[in-house]
Amino acid sequence: MIYTNLELKVDEKEFTFGKLKGVTLGERGRGRFEVFLPVPPTFEKLEKGMNANLSIGLTQNKKFRINNGDNGKLYLILTSQAGYTRRGSGYIYEFKLNENDEPKVKVLATANGADGDAGRIGSWEAQVMEVKPGAIVKVVWSGSGYGICPTYYFVDEEGDVVGVDEDNIQDFYDYRNVEMPEAFKRKFNKEEN
Numbered sequence: 001m002i003y004t005n006l007e008l009k010v011d012e013k014e015f016t017f018g019k020l021k022g023v024t025l026g027e028r029g030r031g032r033f034e035v036f037l038p039v040p041p042t043f044e045k046l047e048k049g050m051n052a053n054l055s056i057g058l059t060q061n062k063k064f065r066i067n068n069g070d071n072g073k074l075y076l077i078l079t080s081q082a083g084y085t086r087r088g089s090g091y092i093y094e095f096k097l098n099e100n101d102e103p104k105v106k107v108l109a110t111a112n113g114a115d116g117d118a119g120r121i122g123s124w125e126a127q128v129m130e131v132k133p134g135a136i137v138k139v140v141w142s143g144s145g146y147g148i149c150p151t152y153y154f155v156d157e158e159g160d161v162v163g164v165d166e167d168n169i170q171d172f173y174d175y176r177n178v179e180m181p182e183a184f185k186r187k188f189n190k191e192e193n
Contacts, residue, residue, distance in 0.1 A: 001070060002054045003161040004077040005139070005153070008046040010039055023066065025079070025126035026111025031119025035111040035128070038065040046077070050161065056108065056128060064109050064128060074159050075108075076129050076137060083143020085115045085122025090142030092125050094135065095152060097183045104135035104155075133157045 008023040013036065022038040023046060038059060043066065046054075056075045057067040080090025094105040107129045114123040124142035131137070135155040141148040150166045164172045170188065173180040 001073075001159065002046065002051045002056065002066070002075045002077060003153075004046055004048060004051065005151075005163060006077075006079050006081075007048045008077070010044055011036075025077070025109075025128070027113040030117065031114045031123065033110070033112050035064075035109045035126070037109075037128070038063075040066070040068050043068075056130070074131050074155065074161075076131055076153065076155075076161065077126070078129070078137065078139055078153065079124065079126040080139050080141055081113060081124040081126070082141035082148050083146055085124060085142045087145025088140070088143055088148075089122040090124030090140055090144070092127050092137060092139050095138040095183075097136070097181045104132040105137060106130045131155050133159065 010021050011024050012019050012021050020038055021041065021043065022036045025035045025037070026033050028034040046066070053068065053070050055067050055069055055071040055073065056064055057071070059065050078092055080092050082090060094103060107127055109128040111126040112119075112123050113126075115121040122142065129137070133155055134157070137153040138150055139153065140150045144150065151163050152166065152169065154162045154164065156162070169184055170180060173184075
């Protein structure tokens with residue numbers, strides 16, 4: 001299964017040898033890096049949210065691609081692109097509740113986009129990752145200095161993914177009737193002092 005925080009439409013790239021269909025993450029150019037994921041021939045788009053019966057695989061030349069079929073793994077395709085980067089670059093990382101926790105996120109590919117010549121104003125990321133149950137991925141949106149709140153993506157034991165804005169973390173744990181982990185308590189107590 002593939003979960004994405006944006007809708008990805010299929011592009012068709014033309015090469016000297018023919019046409020190839022796929023989805024594009026990031027941008028091409030100075031200070032920017034593009035990742036192109038080929039897709040099956042009849043594929044049209046990746047919906048925002050959960051996309052069942054899809055997986056990430058490898059091309060014959062060991063580049064990542066989107067495949068039909070569920071291989072039993074969960075993948076996230078996330079972007080941090082939201083606003084003009086002059087007041088904050090966007091980035092994505094695994095948020096660990098304890099620093100000694102084993103990683104639950106394996107980044108497969110990273111792309112980026114940027115504002116300004118060679119990305120000198122700021123940049124944003126897009127990542128393709130394989131995740132395990134219990135993973136938490138934090139997205140700090142580009143333009144965060146304009147008041148755009150970070151989002152945490154929680155992966156539960158059944159493989160469902162829920163995106164929660166940082167302003168709503170306490171309510172999220174109250175809704176689940178679970179005590180908020182110490183990592184979040186420390187974070188919010190620091191901000192209140």
